[in-house]
Amino acid sequence: xxxxxxxxxxxxxxxxxxxxxxxxxxxxxxxxQQMEATGYKFYNDQGRQEDALQVLKDNGINTVRLRTWLKxxxxxxxxxxxxxxxxxMAVRAQEMGMRIMINFHYSDSWADPSKQKKPAAWEGHDFPxxxxxxxxxxxxxxxxxxxxxxxxxxxxxxNETPGGMLYPEGSTRNWPQLAQLINRGHDAxxxxxxxxxxxxxxxxxxxxxxxxxxxxxxxxxxxxYDVIGMSYYPYWLPGKPDYKKSIDALARNMNDMAARYGxxxxxxxxxxxxxxxxxxxxxxxxxxxxxxxxxxxxGLGVIYWEPLGARSWSQYPLSAWGDDGKPTRAMKAFLAx
Numbered sequence: 001x002x003x004x005x006x007x008x009x010x011x012x013x014x015x016x017x018x019x020x021x022x023x024x025x026x027x028x029x030x031x032x033q034q035m036e037a038t039g040y041k042f043y044n045d046q047g048r049q050e051d052a053l054q055v056l057k058d059n060g061i062n063t064v065r066l067r068t069w070l071k072x073x074x075x076x077x078x079x080x081x082x083x084x085x086x087x088x089m090a091v092r093a094q095e096m097g098m099r100i101m102i103n104f105h106y107s108d109s110w111a112d113p114s115k116q117k118k119p120a121a122w123e124g125h126d127f128p129x130x131x132x133x134x135x136x137x138x139x140x141x142x143x144x145x146x147x148x149x150x151x152x153x154x155x156x157x158x159n160e161t162p163g164g165m166l167y168p169e170g171s172t173r174n175w176p177q178l179a180q181l182i183n184r185g186h187d188a189x190x191x192x193x194x195x196x197x198x199x200x201x202x203x204x205x206x207x208x209x210x211x212x213x214x215x216x217x218x219x220x221x222x223x224x225y226d227v228i229g230m231s232y233y234p235y236w237l238p239g240k241p242d243y244k245k246s247i248d249a250l251a252r253n254m255n256d257m258a259a260r261y262g263x264x265x266x267x268x269x270x271x272x273x274x275x276x277x278x279x280x281x282x283x284x285x286x287x288x289x290x291x292x293x294x295x296x297x298x299g300l301g302v303i304y305w306e307p308l309g310a311r312s313w314s315q316y317p318l319s320a321w322g323d324d325g326k327p328t329r330a331m332k333a334f335l336a337x
Contacts, residue, residue: 023292024099024153024301025334026063027056028269030081031309033089038076040313043325052308053096059327060334064093065101065268065303067159068141070119071108077314078109083141090150101154101199101268101303102145104138104185112160113203116167127169127177131184134166138188146192156199156268157185160231162214172217179221186224197226201268204237205230206249208256215261227300228257231269232287235318243272243283251290258298266300267291271318274311277328280320284333292337307331 032052042052053064068086073079090100105111108119122133138157145152158165164172170181186198200218204210215228232250234243254265267287272280284302291299307320307327320330 023288023299024063024101024266024303025060025288026065026099026101026268026301026303027061027307028065028067028103028303028305029053029056029089029093029308030065030067031077031306031314033085034076034080035308035310035313038313040310041325042308042321045326047324047326051096053093053098055327056308056331057096057098059331061098063099063101063153063301063303064089065103065305066090066093067103067105069105069108070137071121073109083144086141087144087148087150090145090152091148094150100150100152101156102141102152103156103159103201103268104141105159106134106137106166106185111158111165113162116158116161116163116165116170118166118169122166130166130169131180134181134184135188138185139192142189142192142196151193152196154199154227154266155189155193155196156201156229157182157189157225158201160201160203160269162202162204162210172214175217175221179218179223182218182223182225197264198224199227199229199266199268200225201229201231203231203233203269205232205253205267206237206246208249208253211253211257212260215257219261225263227264227266228261229266229268230254231305232267233269233271233318234283235271235273242279243286247283247286247290250287251293254291254294254299258294258296264298264300265291265294267302269305270302271305271307271320272330273317274319274321274328274330275317277320277322277330280328280330281333281336284330285336288333288337304334
């Protein structure tokens with residue numbers, strides 16, 4: 001019995017770090033390069049200036065998410081994230097030991113539920129040409145990452161696409177065309193990086209009807225993907241309710257998605273008010289627990305959207321960074337779970 005006890009202790013000691021690494025604790029960091037370029041300084045908990053990625057890592061972050069745009073402007077907060085900038089940041093993050101997620105918006109700037117504007121260079125293209133645009137562009141960015149030695153663990157085809165993407169051709173009003181666009185992105189990713197998992201991503205992760213309707217249509221039209229990605233922002237829900245009013249609905253939806261479609265699930269965007277750091281901490285702990293509880297180990301991780309994006313620089317109210325340039329209490333949630 002004593003030998004068995006020693007063997008068990010050794011097994012736990014050798015497998016626990018690997019198991020912990022499997023759960024993605026992430027940060028979307030699309031603003032970081034421009035924050036640094038404009039002179040913004042990041043500090044650790046002790047008030048010492050430090051590389052932002054190191055501060056994130058010290059707070060439990062093991063994954064970064066990077067959005068990429070086709071021909072963005074040089075606007076400080078609404079531009080950048082070109083192929084070259086995306087590759088440079090992916091290399092930098094990988095050198096820090098981070099896992100990588102790439103997020104194709106298929107736009108020159110923000111794509112989200114309110115807008116899915118195709119890149120200016122693709123305007124006027126007929127649908128067959130648009131299909132080729134998606135494949136060629138996706139393949140090009142993935143190839144640039146591969147040439148730089150980066151293999152993204154996850155790649156999104158579209159960002160928050162409840163109404164589709166690349167309007168009007170890729171609207172959900174025409175699901176057969178939307179599925180073809182999705183599949184061209186999927187196939188380009190797999191052609192370059194077969195091991196990368198393809199994510200399809202909707203907002204309002206607590207809304208089961210929204211997800212069932214969309215992914216039933218995706219299945220019916222043969223859309224190919226590996227992971228169901230969700231945004232979860234209690235702050236943006238009607239009335240800005242506390243997370244406690246929607247967290248169980250998020251859990252039910254994740255469990256349903258995993259069972260209904262046999263897919264892995266992931267909260268690829270979340271965040272809370274920087275002025276309510278303890279509440280955001282509590283929410284992040286709760287979300288991580290719900291994702292980890294998805295049956296069959298199908299819950300992959302949780303990613304905070306722009307925790308570094310301090311309000312003093314971005315005017316964004318849901319970062320996890322204070323006016324002092326240091327992480328708020330909220331970031332400690334990634335060490336707690």
